[in-house]
Amino acid sequence: MTKIATIEYVQRRNALLQQLPIGAVVIVNCASVQIRNGDVEQDYRQNSSFYYLSGMVEPHTTLVLVNSVDGPRSILFCRSKDKLQEIWHGRRLGVDAAPKILLVDEAHVSESLEQKLVELLDGASQVVYRFSQDETFELVQQSLAKLRRLSRQGKVCPTTLVDLDPLIDAMRLFKSGAEVEQMTQACNISVAAHKRAMSVCKVGMNEYQLAAELHHQFSIQGSQRVAYGSIVAGGDNACILHYTNNDQSLQDGDLVLIDAGCELDHYASDITRTFPVNGHFSDPQKIIYEIVLAAHKAALECIKPGAVYTDMQDAAVRVIIQGLTNIGLLTGTLETNIENQNYRKFYMHNIGHWLGMDVHDVGAYKLGGVSRPLTQGMITTVEPGIYIDPDDMTIPSQWRGIGVRIEDNILVTETGYRNLTGDLPVSVVDIERLMAS
Numbered sequence: 001m002t003k004i005a006t007i008e009y010v011q012r013r014n015a016l017l018q019q020l021p022i023g024a025v026v027i028v029n030c031a032s033v034q035i036r037n038g039d040v041e042q043d044y045r046q047n048s049s050f051y052y053l054s055g056m057v058e059p060h061t062t063l064v065l066v067n068s069v070d071g072p073r074s075i076l077f078c079r080s081k082d083k084l085q086e087i088w089h090g091r092r093l094g095v096d097a098a099p100k101i102l103l104v105d106e107a108h109v110s111e112s113l114e115q116k117l118v119e120l121l122d123g124a125s126q127v128v129y130r131f132s133q134d135e136t137f138e139l140v141q142q143s144l145a146k147l148r149r150l151s152r153q154g155k156v157c158p159t160t161l162v163d164l165d166p167l168i169d170a171m172r173l174f175k176s177g178a179e180v181e182q183m184t185q186a187c188n189i190s191v192a193a194h195k196r197a198m199s200v201c202k203v204g205m206n207e208y209q210l211a212a213e214l215h216h217q218f219s220i221q222g223s224q225r226v227a228y229g230s231i232v233a234g235g236d237n238a239c240i241l242h243y244t245n246n247d248q249s250l251q252d253g254d255l256v257l258i259d260a261g262c263e264l265d266h267y268a269s270d271i272t273r274t275f276p277v278n279g280h281f282s283d284p285q286k287i288i289y290e291i292v293l294a295a296h297k298a299a300l301e302c303i304k305p306g307a308v309y310t311d312m313q314d315a316a317v318r319v320i321i322q323g324l325t326n327i328g329l330l331t332g333t334l335e336t337n338i339e340n341q342n343y344r345k346f347y348m349h350n351i352g353h354w355l356g357m358d359v360h361d362v363g364a365y366k367l368g369g370v371s372r373p374l375t376q377g378m379i380t381t382v383e384p385g386i387y388i389d390p391d392d393m394t395i396p397s398q399w400r401g402i403g404v405r406i407e408d409n410i411l412v413t414e415t416g417y418r419n420l421t422g423d424l425p426v427s428v429v430d431i432e433r434l435m436a437s
């Protein structure tokens with residue numbers, strides 16, 4: 001399993017500073033530790049943007065970047081080595097090792113941050129931090145208040161505050177070769193886990209047992225955690241888009257929808273497959289499934305540099321409307337159904353989302369109010385679905401409660417796309433064959 005080289009983090013820090021004026025100071029905080037209950041903490045997962053710039057997994061850490069006249073400067077504030085604390089809670093990187101391991105220019109103990117930050121912000125051309133992070137806001141306000149009080153001693157309080165998020169989001173949206181490699185590995189693990197779930201699925205199993213099969217496969221292949229709460233939805237639970245209870249038994253004759261992906265070194269994968277619990281699609285299930293699959297294919301065929309998100313959504317919507325009209329679940333013409341959005345009763349979400357360090361990754365979907373063109377190096381999900389309300393008595397019973405979603409992870413390439421999760425069976429024949437073997 002390869003990891004992204006440390007030098008890439010240096011390049012990211014420098015690329016960020018290059019977009020800023022001389023004298024700009026960037027402050028980024030790590031994720032804070034959350035209490036789960038009593039004395040137990042939530043599993044710590046580093047903030048994605050902080051990790052993107054630092055490669056540092058530990059809590060209680062702050063990264064400060066200075067775009068000085070002498071070149072870029074990176075300063076890490078982290079926990080000091082502490083034998084007793086490390087015996088209880090685990091190893092720490094410490095200030096001596098940090099410059100060598102993370103290739104930052106300097107490292108200091110966290111306790112010195114407040115005082116050092118006042119010095120670093122003195123006369124800064126602008127202060128760049130994540131407006132979305134409350135603790136950084138407080139830290140910046142405190143430092144600026146101190147500088148203002150010291151103005152008679154010649155200190156200069158910066159007057160320009162800039163939000164870091166749009167800058168870092170725009171960088172994270174475009175994946176480097178190493179990031180693509182990392183995400184390909186994450187996708188491969190998730191593909192193997194979904195295959196395992198398909199091959200072990202049996203009537204009478206519980207949803208949580210199928211989830212356990214996926215999670216076992218994630219862990220055994222080196223994934224640190226899930227990228228999001230796994231959805232294992234048997235029968236009409238599939239019509240609950242964010243179903244995560246995963247505690248019902250899987251019934252003969254039902255479909256099961258699995259939306260699950262692992263995280264690998266802070267990069268997500270996000271796959272959905274829907275397959276029959278007993279290994280064989282019924283005729284109505286097959287009909288709905290084939291419509292979603294055709295919509296999925298139509299959306300994929302749009303993907304190339306210059307295409308926009310709405311191209312994919314529009315292509316999928318057309319196929320879904322046509323399919324639902326053919327079986328009598330929609331009436332009227334294609335155009336009126338598009339205009340009235342009648343299809344939203346069956347397909348109520350969007351075609352996909354950016355994928356990266358966060359499962360719903362950062363990056364603007366529109367630029368200047370219009371859908372932004374796809375560009376080489378972006379990774380998106382493509383995930384059309386049809387969900388037929390189990391309680392809607394106006395719909396013939398054979399269709400009710402069927403929920404199907406098909407989701408793959410797609411890299412936009414120079415000439416088109418690469419399906420990073422394309423090794424996972426998706427056709428009716430291939431799924432039934434895998435389940436039979």
Ligand SMILES: [Mn+2]
Pocket residue numbers: 270353381383407
């Ligand atoms: Mn998704």
